[in-house]
Amino acid sequence: MRRGNMEEPAGERANLAGVRHIVLVLSGKGGVGKSTLSTELALALRSAGKRVGILDVDLCGPSIPRMLRVQDSAVHQCDSGWVPVFLGQDKAIALMSIGFLLERPDDAVVWRGPKKNALIKQFVTDVAWGDLDFLIVDTPPGTSDEHISTVEALRPHRLLGAVLVTTPQAVSVGDVRRELTFCRKAGLRILGIVENMSGFVCPHCSECTNIFSKGGGEELAKHAGVPFLGCVPLDPQLSQSLEEGKDFIQEFPKSSAFPALTHIAQQI
Numbered sequence: 001m002r003r004g005n006m007e008e009p010a011g012e013r014a015n016l017a018g019v020r021h022i023v024l025v026l027s028g029k030g031g032v033g034k035s036t037l038s039t040e041l042a043l044a045l046r047s048a049g050k051r052v053g054i055l056d057v058d059l060c061g062p063s064i065p066r067m068l069r070v071q072d073s074a075v076h077q078c079d080s081g082w083v084p085v086f087l088g089q090d091k092a093i094a095l096m097s098i099g100f101l102l103e104r105p106d107d108a109v110v111w112r113g114p115k116k117n118a119l120i121k122q123f124v125t126d127v128a129w130g131d132l133d134f135l136i137v138d139t140p141p142g143t144s145d146e147h148i149s150t151v152e153a154l155r156p157h158r159l160l161g162a163v164l165v166t167t168p169q170a171v172s173v174g175d176v177r178r179e180l181t182f183c184r185k186a187g188l189r190i191l192g193i194v195e196n197m198s199g200f201v202c203p204h205c206s207e208c209t210n211i212f213s214k215g216g217g218e219e220l221a222k223h224a225g226v227p228f229l230g231c232v233p234l235d236p237q238l239s240q241s242l243e244e245g246k247d248f249i250q251e252f253p254k255s256s257a258f259p260a261l262t263h264i265a266q267q268i
């Protein structure tokens with residue numbers, strides 16, 4: 001790990017005092033678009049004039065720095081803790097990720113639970129976020145040590161809630177059901193469910209084709225008595241431009257996911 005690692009003393013700093021809302025983004029399984037959605041949500045909130053931070057606690061698969069093309073950035077320490085990496089032309093989005101603490105971006109994090117828990121606690125207490133309207137927290141898939149540590153560390157915050165991400169298929173919806181149980185056991189407020197990769201909007205004729213089944217997320221939300229926040233379409237152009245290393249912050253407002261995310265951002 002680079003300089004600024006977890007051997008530094010963890011002070012009891014009031015670094016979340018200026019953060020109004022904290023939104024945990026959870027999913028039952030990997031690959032449903034949780035990191036993409038966390039980033040899109042942050043960008044949509046930013047477009048609505050909000051001050052936003054992203055905390056990436058997906059310790060074993062930190063993908064947001066790469067998605068936002070800041071994987072070579074490093075964080076440094078100031079008197080009040082770690083200074084996050086600031087993104088965008090106006091440097092208005094703050095990002096903290098374990099990716100910034102690794103010597104090489106492809107280094108694997110092979111840690112047991114206690115070490116992961118210690119780093120998560122430090123991420124919560126020791127990052128100098130400043131004043132934020134929203135802190136979006138991208139979590140690993142499932143309900144593991146990282147989730148328990150994150151919820152325990154953030155629980156004192158008044159406005160903490162969770163957004164659950166699923167794809168339309170039954171297997172992913174089933175995993176979200178387990179995630180709902182986790183939230184309830186952990187006493188976490190559920191802000192709602194998002195169905196990602198929900199239909200493909202043809203860029204030529206604007207017709208929507210449901211490649212997978214549709215409506216699983218909405219049905220689950222109804223059944224569980226939690227808000228359904230909306231569907232985000234499959235946008236192959238967006239994922240292709242990410243593969244090609246295009247600038248996500250520039251590309252996202254042009255994507256077919258942008259209106260959906262704007263709508264979701266208004267509800268949380």
Ligand code: ADP
Pocket residue numbers: 027029030031032033034035036037063196197232233234235236238239242257
């Ligand atoms: P997770 O964090 O749940 O593991 P990711 O956010 O890394 O998932 O997304 C997995 C892959 O799916 C990535 O290649 C991403 O670009 C792609 N993806 C996610 N959401 C969409 C979408 N709405 N349209 C097209 N591709 C998407």
